[in-house]
Every structure is written in structure tokens, then in C-alpha cells.
Amino acid sequence: MEGLEYSRAWLAYRKTEGVGDFAGSIVCRGGGVQLKTAATELKAAFEAMTGRTPETMEGEDERGADRPCVLLIEEASGGEGYRMELKDGVMTVSGGSCGVLYGAFALIRKLACGDTDFNEAKAPSKPLRMLNHWDNLDGSIERGYSGASFFFRDNKVVVNERTEAYARLLASCGINGAAINNVNVKGAASRLITSEYLGRLREMSEIFWRWGIRLYLSLDFAAPLSIGGLGTADPLDEAVRAWWKDKMAEVFSAVPRLGGFVVKADSEGRPGPFSYGRSHAEGANMLAEAVRPYGGLIIWRCFVYNCRQDWRDTKTDRARAACDSFAPLDGSFADNVYLQIKNGPMDFQVREPVSPLFGKLRRTKCLLEVQIAQEYTGQQRHVCYLIPQFKEILSFRTFNGSERDAVADVIGGMAAVSNTGSDCNWTGHDLAAANLYGFGRLAFDNALSAEDIAGEWIALTYGRGEKVIRNIRKMLMNSHAAYEKYTAPLGIGWMCAPGTHYGPSPEGYEYDRWGTYHRADHLAIGVDRTPAGTGYTEQYNPPLNAIYADRETCPEELLLFFHRLPYTYRLKSGKTLIQHIYDAHFEGAGEAAELIRLWKELEGEVEPGAYLRVLERLNEQLQSAEEWRDVINSYFWRKTMIPDEKGRKLY
């Protein structure tokens, strides 16, 4: 990726008209570490935008500064919130130390985007806004599509210039936590909480903290065995509890900025409390007790299901698993435990219903987990802008009995499986950076629209050229719908290649152990999840349960998730289900072609290297979309032998 500086991304500050007015001096008031970071960042931004270097002053009084060009940044109460005000030629940004940093980035963003409304007060919608990295200590990344890890190499923790560049990137969009190692804690990763690694982790955590970011680690629940030399990891065993307490005292003393731990327990072969006949609450609370003295958090993943299902078994329904396991435990978790719940009941498919578990937890803190690593959505070789999907999820009403009952009202924050790696552009596909930026912005401000976030990211990344903004925004905003159309139909999911999860394989997961079946035969397809079937719909609060259970009221994009239907079933459009499948796949592939057309209009408008990088991936996307179209359509044609009404080519 010639010519691309990883430090740039959407922070490539460029000469901008009308920024000079308050960039003569920067006056700092306050001693917080993030306030200093804010001052440095603002200075760099103004230098790049105006070509002049502002004077930076520390002091009580802005009057000595070079009026009328004064930017006052001021530490006040407010934690992560900030106030911004332009009055009498003085631009003031105030707030807690972290808040001022967010305010500084907000000001830079406004200037870069040409937004002249400088009077605002903002606080983050939620306290936790995290990335989960699935980086392994050998430097590989599970489901990583952007090169190797920049946190680990050869079983060592890496701290270098990129550590700071990464933290800056996150802070600029509002992310305040990062769990840097894979939730599948394997090999050397078990030893991250030993003296072998703590020194380096402290260095990293201090760099992170300058940007308002807490370092988190993923934890091996069986650590008392794997590194402690105990004979058990039973969370009710006194020796185990004592071991964890001692261990956490050691860890937090060495790394005082540590935020806490993410735990994947009793899931896909990971150890957990079930091995000892204990509940998830007993497991999580034991850890919570050990980290409580240091203000630590335990983030406990709810991705627990039977991953050794017999495909012949039609009674077991993986979709039920999270709710079956965790809903009964509501109220039994310590208050420094967050349950991290995947957005849907399965696993980050392009279309799933929202997890019913969000509607069941009234007395438990929880996080919404999404995946910006595009595992099932094109692996950063396809454009798939996920923010519209995240918006839908946040606004989904759980009908949990509260007045404000949307997912956004229920959660204490958001976590995203990260899409970053050591590629120069961070995210493999240049346009995939919009998902990283967008996740942070949306997590910070749940009220932002996907369109506005896209607009910001484009302006910051590519400048404010009208056609650039228009075309790229169109590309991003339509990309998820296009991907959905040319892949698995109507919420059925899982028609991807087993293992890699890239490209079509209509029956790749059909006879496997993962609980992911469509059971298509010559006449019908889908799993009946109504009370007449697996009863999954009953996990939703009324009236959602009834809405989903009735094929007439069930949202059509989820029809085959909830119902088993004949191919001749008529949709609201009047089309049969099979004709809808054919049409959607032809349309979707057409939309992939349209992406190329829109991008090609930008030749000469974006930097040539970036232009070609994206074009190459768009071409691959089109080829892949056509493959999806032809495989899925041919699969259904061969199975149903119902011809396409429009007589298009099937194989």
C-alpha cells in the first residue's frame, strides 16, 4: 500500500478554508493527561489546516493570548462529556479531561466537515464503547482480514509508534476501551496475566490512557489450572477464589489503568463454570469480586450454545441458547459484571432478528456486541457498511415493560469485534474504515444517523468534494442491502463456505454440528421457530412473539428465519418466494456492479493509490457477488425446478 501512512486514516488533516479565526493561540487550563493530548492534537490539526502554528499557553487567563484567535480548553466536571462554545471570538471547549479530548476531536471534525454550529454540549450515550480484538499472541488474528496483529508478534507484546496511532484513531471517534487479545485464550495468551507480560501491558495501557482508553484483556477461565498450578478452576472453591484475588492484586498493581476482562466461558470448547456444575453467575461473580477493589469490570460473553449438535435433531434450536442460558440468571450478577450479548441469536449473519435476551434482562448490566470484522459480510473484500444495521438494532423495541424499551435504552454500552490489522489502511478495504469510525461515533452518540456518520467519515477521509461525498455515501448506504440480496435469502443465513465463511456453499452448514440448518427440500425451506416448532418466538416479549410467529406479520426479511415455507408462498409484493430469491440475487449482483460505476466516477477525485486499491476490491466483490448469485439461484433451481419467470440463465 504504497504512499499510505497508517497514521492518516480519517485523521489526514488537510488545508481547510475558514479555520483561521480561532487558531492563533491555544490556552490550556487543567492538568489532566487527556487535556494535554487534546492540546497537542489541536495544535497539529490547526497547523495542517491553516499552515500556521498556534501558540500554546498554559494558564489561568486567556487574555494574554493573541486575540481574537483564541481556543480555550478547560478542564471542568463532566467526565467524558464536553461543552463547546464560540463567544466573543473565543472558542471554549470544556469538560472532564477525557471530555475535552472528545471536544477537541469534535471541533476538528466540525472544521473539516464545514459544520459551523459550534455551540454544543455532548456526553456519550453510554459509558462503555469497546473494541474486542481477536488477536493471538503469535501475531495471527482470528477472523482478521487486515493483516497481522499490531499488538502481538512471536508471543511478545508489541508497543511501538503504532500503539499511539491506534489509540488516537479510537479516541477520535469516541471509543474508550479495547480488549486486545482473542476471546479464545490459547497458548501463550494464558500467561498475559503473569509477570512475563505485565510490564509491557502497563506501557501499552499508559499510552492508551493518554487517549482516554482503558486496556482490557481476554481471560482464560481455567487460568488457576493453566498457570496457577491448582487442580481445579471451580469458582466456588476457596483456593481458586483466593488465587484469583491474589492474581488480580498482582495484575492491577502492575497495570493500574487496566479496565478489566472479557471472558468467553463454556462456549465452543472454552472452559467455564459448567465444568464444575456452577452457573455463569457464580463464575462471573467470582471474578468480579476479585477485580472489584481496583474498579475492574468483568465482561461476560453470552455466546453459549451447543456446538456439537446432531443435524438430525430438530428439537434443539441454537437460536434459543443465549436466552435459555442467561434470562433465568437476571439479577444474579454482581454490579461490575456486564453481559456481552451478540446482536442476534445466531452469529453475525447479514440478517438476523435482534436477540430476545435484550428484552429479558431488567436487573443485569449488558453490552450489545456487534462485529465490524466482516466475518460473514464479505470479509473486507466486499463493501458492507454496517452502521444502518446497528441503528436498526439500537432502535429495536424489546417491550420489556419500561417506558423506554429500545435496545439502546437497555444496554450499558457497545462492543465491536474489531476489523483492524497491521495493513497500512488498518482495515484491509479502505472503505471498511467507515465501519470502525462509524462504530465509535454511533457508540458515543446513539442518536446519530448512519447517513451523517458516513458523510463525516467521507469528508474526513477524502475531503469535501461534492461528488466524492455523494457517490461514496451512496455506495456505503446501499452496500448492506446489496450484500443481503446476493447472499442467503430472507434471513436464512449460513449459506457460506464452512470454516472460511467467504463465498457461497448452500449446504455447507446443513449436515454439520453447528446448529445452523435451513433444511431445504424440493418443496419448502426454513426452520419453524413458532410455538408449533422450536418455540423460539416465545422468547420475545408480547407483542413481538405473536408478530414473529405469524407469517403474515413477520417482517419479510426474516421470514425464513422464523418460518418454514413452500417456495410458492406469496410475498406482499405478489412474488412467490422462489421468484423473490431469483430476483433478489440478480438485483444484488447488479448493485455490486453499480458500486464499481459509482467509484469509477471518482477517478481523479481521490488519491490515485486509494482509487486503485478500492477498485481492485470492488472488482473482486462483483465477481464474488456473481458467484453468489449463480450458486444460490442454481441451487434453488436444481432443487425446486421452478423456472425463473424472467427466463434468466440458471445452471
Next chain:
Amino acid sequence: MEGLEYSRAWLAYRKTEGVGDFAGSIVCRGGGVQLKTAATELKAAFEAMTGRTPETMEGEDERGADRPCVLLIEEASGGEGYRMELKDGVMTVSGGSCGVLYGAFALIRKLACGDTDFNEAKAPSKPLRMLNHWDNLDGSIERGYSGASFFFRDNKVVVNERTEAYARLLASCGINGAAINNVNVKGAASRLITSEYLGRLREMSEIFWRWGIRLYLSLDFAAPLSIGGLGTADPLDEAVRAWWKDKMAEVFSAVPRLGGFVVKADSEGRPGPFSYGRSHAEGANMLAEAVRPYGGLIIWRCFVYNCRQDWRDTKTDRARAACDSFAPLDGSFADNVYLQIKNGPMDFQVREPVSPLFGKLRRTKCLLEVQIAQEYTGQQRHVCYLIPQFKEILSFRTFNGSERDAVADVIGGMAAVSNTGSDCNWTGHDLAAANLYGFGRLAFDNALSAEDIAGEWIALTYGRGEKVIRNIRKMLMNSHAAYEKYTAPLGIGWMCAPGTHYGPSPEGYEYDRWGTYHRADHLAIGVDRTPAGTGYTEQYNPPLNAIYADRETCPEELLLFFHRLPYTYRLKSGKTLIQHIYDAHFEGAGEAAELIRLWKELEGEVEPGAYLRVLERLNEQLQSAEEWRDVINSYFWRKTMIPDEKGRKLY
């Protein structure tokens, strides 16, 4: 594998009645290196069988020996052939030095098996009887199911006690060549022909040679670029030709016992002469010229096909590839080139027709390549005794116009992709050793029957207990048919999991790039390979072309290889094709259960460790066979919706 010595295998000599008669003295006449090996082996065998140590004498005269117990081994003419004679109390084994070694093993085999017909003269059916190991220099084995490599570790050549044990094992069954590295020559393997490795290879080759075995290497056709520093590997380029000549002078001077090289060129991404617009003959002959001064051979694989096929393309037929590429080149290869031809036109499926290429080469030396590594036949977790299949192939008439026109008449030898690894029992599954033994025996003597070979191997391995012989022979002899029944039907092949090739995936290879399609739809399945279809049948000489092209005369086990047929097509049995599929799968899984029953009868009759090892794999086989049965039957049931006439459970 507790209690198992890798040196034993089928050479676990045990106390045997009636062996004492001619084991008093061993008299050796001749100085050949293999003759000395023979004397040592005989001495060890007699010691173990009789409990007494025979006296070994070298000299002109056997009269000084302890009559009447004399075994005379005598070097004479005859190369690899031997004569054995019992006369006046003197057992004489004579032949070329290697021949005597084969005679010694023949004598030991007769004694162990209770065969008292000691008068025989034998010469190997064919001069070349090779193993191809797909071992990588990092110690892994491509398609290896028996542990890591014992030839390579950490990019080093390993020479240790196992080297000799391996050579002894091969010699005992008649194998005389071994190519030790993967035909996909990658990484450090390119450098095997440099001074870095030649010293160790020489050591290995000398050990091999004591047992009559030539060492071969797999060669990187692009070596002039990868290690030679040239800008091309064009076989007609003078600098390239000179480089190879110099290189071969160096290699054969360092490793004079080297037999030659195996080359996979222009296949599955390997470099080859096509890159330079040259033919396979030009490529092979250039190498042949370089190795000729040293008596070296070039073994050129014919596994050449388009591995980037578009599944939508119904014109291209991978089955045609070998014949299309090589038949026109008949007569254009140097006489120290052997074309190595896979038994079938695809790739070692449990059922394929015999490659038509055997019927097209009248003026070209060739080898039959089989695969005892059970890549597609249960990966040494299923019992699948392959010798009956190899027998069928050898006796297959090519109708090439000669009086003797069977494959066995056409070939200059056989090569098997090896099933060995560093597991103590060599082959992962104890019973898979029958394929290694059987391959060697059959390659040495094409006239042996699969039953007799099985009987020998069982007696040598487990002793001569009647029930042991009867049950294991039954298990072996029925195992290939059982595997065929419960996997992909009627020669269609490729319904296995992509990549791993273990377990069912009915459409796993259907929309892929490998040219392996069944194109099943609601009504019909199969590829029409008649002149009305891809025309593959026309690659066979008359009358085979017509026999295969007519669905009525086509052997039914190959019906879906050659024809596309409706599920309602009636077989000779009167069953419909679909009913045959259902029945075969239920039968096959039943036969897997029967294997367990037969084995369980042997509890107490075979050594307990071996008993349990095999039982464990048989249980896995049954589970896997039931998985195959249910997946394949359910796949066809869902697609056709034609019910099983017997009303058995489909899913």
C-alpha cells in the same frame, strides 16, 4: 501406542513349529551388499522362530556346515529374481544380490505362513515398484494420516534407526524405490538437490541400498530459478540445460545410489514447461538427458488438468485431461522417462473407471500410480483394503491392439502414494498396513490374489490362528465394497468434505473450481460423458468406448460416472436408481457394523493393545459410515422427495 515397536509390523518373527530343519547353519556365497543383509535377516528370523542361533559361514563350500541343517544363499545371475530349492536337506536360495534378499524374505514368509512348497523361481513382474511420499521438509505430510514424517524434521533430513527399519519393511514386501519428498516441492524442499542436503541423502541412500531400494527425490521444475539464479526454467534454453547437467553431475556424484526424480509439472499450480510454451516431452526429456549418464530416471506425473474450472462450464471435462495432454505425445519421450499415470481419470476416488491413457501409450514407458494413503477412502480411520481394486485395475483390458493388452502388460511398474508416518504402527490404523504390504507384494508379483496377500499379511502380523485369519480376511476383503456403498453412489464420487476429504458433503465440490460435479437436480444426476456429452468415452479404444457409452452395457458401478440418469432409472436388479442409493447406504453402514462384530470375536486372540487400537477406529468408522448414510440419503430424499420403499428413517 503402548507396547508397539515400530520395527515389528508384519516382521514380528515368532516361535514357529517345523522351522528347525534347515536352520543350523547359514552359508553365504557372494559379496553383494544385499546378500549380507539377507544373511543377517535370516539369522534373526531363525533365532526368533527356533530359539536357536544359526551359525553363519562364508565360503565356497557348504560341506563344513552343521548338516543336515544348512541354508545356502548364493549370489548368481538374475538381478532381482531368485530361485529357492530344498534338496538333500539343503535349502538353497540363489539369485542376484537383491534377488537373494527377496528370496530370503520369501523363505521367511513361507515358514511363517506354513507354506511348505519350497521350490520356486520368481522374478518381479515389473522393474519399478515405488512409494511416493508426500512428506514436507517441515515434518508435515500432505494427506498423511499416520503422524509426522520420519524423513524430515525442521527442514532437516533425518537418518536414524527408523531409516533402516523402513527400508527393511519395504524390502520384505518387494518395493525397490522410494521418493521421499512431496511432489509439491515447496520451501526448503527446492534445496534438497544442493550441498546443504546431499550428505545426509547419501547416508540415507546407502542404507536404502543395503535393502535393495533406490532413493528418489521429487524435483522442482523451476529449480533453475528458485536455486539456480537463472532468469528462466525454459527446457529449451541452453543455459537451463547446462545448469541441469551440472546440477545432476553434482547430485549423482554426491549420491551415487540415487534412482532419479519424480516431477509434478504444470499441475495444480506447480511450474512446468507450459510456462515457456514447451511440451511435457520437451520438459521431461531435458531432465532425462541430464540424468542419463548416471542411469537416472525421470518419473513424470500425468496428473495435469485445469484446476480453475468454472462450474458453470459444462463443456470442459476434467476426466479427459490426462489423455488429452499425453496421448498425442506417445513416442516422444526419452527411454529413461516414465509417465506416472493415476489409476483413474479423476483422483483416487473409491470408484473410477481405469484411465484411458493406459490404452493410448504404445511407445512410452509408464507407471500405474495408486494411492495407499487413504485420502478419499477413509483416511486410515476406516478399513479399506485396496488390493482388490488394484487387481481389477491391473487386469483391465485396454484393447490397445496388442495380444496382451491389460494394464499389467502395459506398465513398467507401479507407484503408490505412501500411507506411512511416524506412528508406531507406521500406518495409523493397524489394518492399513495391509495396504502397504499388499501394494509391495502385488507390485512384485502381479499374479497374486488379493485374498492370498491378505492371508499372508494376517499370518505374518497376527500369527496363524484360524479364526484370526478368517475374520480379518473377511474384514479386509469386504471393506472396499462397504466403503463404496456408504459413500458416494455409482461412481459419482466427490461427495466428501472439501479440503479435508473426510466425511460427507454432497455438494461440497459442486460449485467449486476443481472440475468435480454431479449436477444433481430434482429429477436426475450425473455427467453425460458419452459422445452426446463431453465425449470422454471416446478416449477408450473400441469396444470399450461403445460399452461405456451405452447405459445398458456400462458397468453399473460406474453408471453415474458416464451417464446422466433420472432417479427412476431401473437397474438390472429391478431397483430404481434412487432405491439402489438408499439400499446401498443402509447396507454399507450395516457392513461397517459387521466389521466390529468380526473384530470383537478376536478379543483374546490378538494382542490386547492392538485389539483396542483397532476397535477404537472401527467404532469411529461405524459412526462415520452412519453419518455418510444419513447425509447422502437425506440429501437425495430432500432433493427428489421419492420415499424409501422400505420406509426407513430419512431426515
